[in-house]
Amino acid sequence: MSESVGQLRLYNTLTREKEHFAPIDPQNVRMYVCGPTVYDYAHIGNARPVIVFDVLYRLLRHVYGADHVTYVRNITDVDDKINARAARDHPDLALNDAIRRVTEATNAQFQADVKALGCLEPDSQPRATEHIDGMRAMIDRLVTQGVAYVAEGHVLFSPSAMNAGEGPRYGALSRRPFDEMLAGARVDVASYKRDEMDFVLWKPSKPGEPGWPSPAGIDGLGRPGWHIECSAMSMAKLLEPFGGGLSCDDPMKNVFDIHGGGIDLVFPHHENEIAQSCCAFGTDRMANIWMHNGFLQVEGRKMSKSEGNFVTIHDLLHTEAFGGRKWPGEVLRLAMLMTHYREPIDFSLRKLEEAEAKISSWNSRIADWSIGYFLCPPDQHVVSAIENDLDMSRVLFRLSELEKATGSSEEAKAFAGSLALLGLVPSPEIQSWIDHQARQEDIEFGAVWDENAPLLIERPTVAQFLLSERLSIDRHQIDVAIGKRVAAIREKNWSEADRIRDELLGQGIQLKDGKDPTTGERVTTWEVKR
Numbered sequence: 001m002s003e004s005v006g007q008l009r010l011y012n013t014l015t016r017e018k019e020h021f022a023p024i025d026p027q028n029v030r031m032y033v034c035g036p037t038v039y040d041y042a043h044i045g046n047a048r049p050v051i052v053f054d055v056l057y058r059l060l061r062h063v064y065g066a067d068h069v070t071y072v073r074n075i076t077d078v079d080d081k082i083n084a085r086a087a088r089d090h091p092d093l094a095l096n097d098a099i100r101r102v103t104e105a106t107n108a109q110f111q112a113d114v115k116a117l118g119c120l121e122p123d124s125q126p127r128a129t130e131h132i133d134g135m136r137a138m139i140d141r142l143v144t145q146g147v148a149y150v151a152e153g154h155v156l157f158s159p160s161a162m163n164a165g166e167g168p169r170y171g172a173l174s175r176r177p178f179d180e181m182l183a184g185a186r187v188d189v190a191s192y193k194r195d196e197m198d199f200v201l202w203k204p205s206k207p208g209e210p211g212w213p214s215p216a217g218i219d220g221l222g223r224p225g226w227h228i229e230c231s232a233m234s235m236a237k238l239l240e241p242f243g244g245g246l247s248c249d250d251p252m253k254n255v256f257d258i259h260g261g262g263i264d265l266v267f268p269h270h271e272n273e274i275a276q277s278c279c280a281f282g283t284d285r286m287a288n289i290w291m292h293n294g295f296l297q298v299e300g301r302k303m304s305k306s307e308g309n310f311v312t313i314h315d316l317l318h319t320e321a322f323g324g325r326k327w328p329g330e331v332l333r334l335a336m337l338m339t340h341y342r343e344p345i346d347f348s349l350r351k352l353e354e355a356e357a358k359i360s361s362w363n364s365r366i367a368d369w370s371i372g373y374f375l376c377p378p379d380q381h382v383v384s385a386i387e388n389d390l391d392m393s394r395v396l397f398r399l400s401e402l403e404k405a406t407g408s409s410e411e412a413k414a415f416a417g418s419l420a421l422l423g424l425v426p427s428p429e430i431q432s433w434i435d436h437q438a439r440q441e442d443i444e445f446g447a448v449w450d451e452n453a454p455l456l457i458e459r460p461t462v463a464q465f466l467l468s469e470r471l472s473i474d475r476h477q478i479d480v481a482i483g484k485r486v487a488a489i490r491e492k493n494w495s496e497a498d499r500i501r502d503e504l505l506g507q508g509i510q511l512k513d514g515k516d517p518t519t520g521e522r523v524t525t526w527e528v529k530r
Ligand SMILES: Nc1ncnc2c1ncn2[C@@H]1O[C@H](COP(=O)(O)OP(=O)(O)OP(=O)(O)O)[C@@H](O)[C@H]1O
Pocket: 034, 035, 036, 037, 043, 045, 046, 047, 048, 049, 261, 262, 263, 264, 265, 293, 294, 295, 296, 297, 302, 303, 304, 305, 306
């Protein structure tokens, strides 16, 4: 753990205050973020929570240690929108096969998209369809407790039954008056509901639709509602392995640290998650801190599929759909991080250009300084700024100070380490992949390398940059080896001289012996073997 333990402050939607963060168990800091519903390409608005919570994840790993943080981001692979898309796109297939096609392809695309945006993989990415048993068990518990009821093959949760009890209040997170919640719920007013506010935990499936044996003694197959999915997946991944869950009545074992998502999820989704989990476990909270990112907007309106004002992450990375050109992942990432995560962002060409100018000036500074990102610890002021509810404007200010440092100074190294902490450099996996590729004879930097590696396609500047960075890390080592070889040649120890030459060649470094035109002395230079 670093010395900054205990400095972290996060804005909590539950209390509407910036709070000091104290993990329930510093050995295992637990965070859950609502992930995508996989039926279509993710748009750049969907990338905002992924990037914001990736920065928080990286910070938590820095503060508490990489092995002491569990980050779960779910994949919603059961949803009516998915069924509709599957039927439309694959009319020739049985619905369940069509659904599998849609969810697998969409999920693979999402994973590739967010990786290109520099996001680490969460520790766990549960799929709703793998946790139906947990959902059924929670639903049974809620029915037994009298806060949910069966009607016409559905199971519904009753907020008014919850509020009639002793426990936490429904509506505490969104703090909306009941009538406003009614309007905002956008729930269909179905005949089987006792109350308009009641929301679906389980619904019957028609023949041919995906379905599982139903809970609460209902005959026939059915499927879960969206909200119960997150309650069950957070239970399975953040509570059960640590002694919590439905069979445990220790309240603290059934609470985790941080729950996140976009601001649109506060109501009804998160309100409903809280209602389900708190009633099922008998706790007063589901998670201690609730964090929500603001919208990414276009001309003042939320970017969304239904508005039709969206551009996909894939299109930004790989096509010329936006601004007539492609945009590298780190530029998109920085453009997102230049605004505080709770503020709205207006997505524009100018924003991307501004981010790109910063990235290229930073990259060339680091290349000039010959510093490796991953070897340097981040600057403490940058860490403190991120710890202050991800205060990116202070981070950017500090980076602009550090950028003025001189090469190989502590500040220069702290600058490089800070960019690594922010995920603004390609990940180590990508870097080692590039190193591997660089050793292949037929690699031409600047070319399209591999259609199956979309991350690197059309990103020659990053590739070249990484190559120079890799070499700058090794440069000293190369110079030392050349010095030893010169000494061996002087002693006429040819076998040792050849051994050193071959060893370097094995690392992709080709030596060239020549003579200085004026002094006539032997000069050895080197280049990357092509
Ligand atoms: N314009 C946006 N700005 C910021 N976050 C967003 C935006 N649109 C969606 N999100 C977030 O993306 C995450 C994934 O949500 P989901 O897959 O349900 O997308 P969505 O809400 O269906 O998108 P859309 O509104 O376009 O239909 C959620 O956390 C949601 O809050």
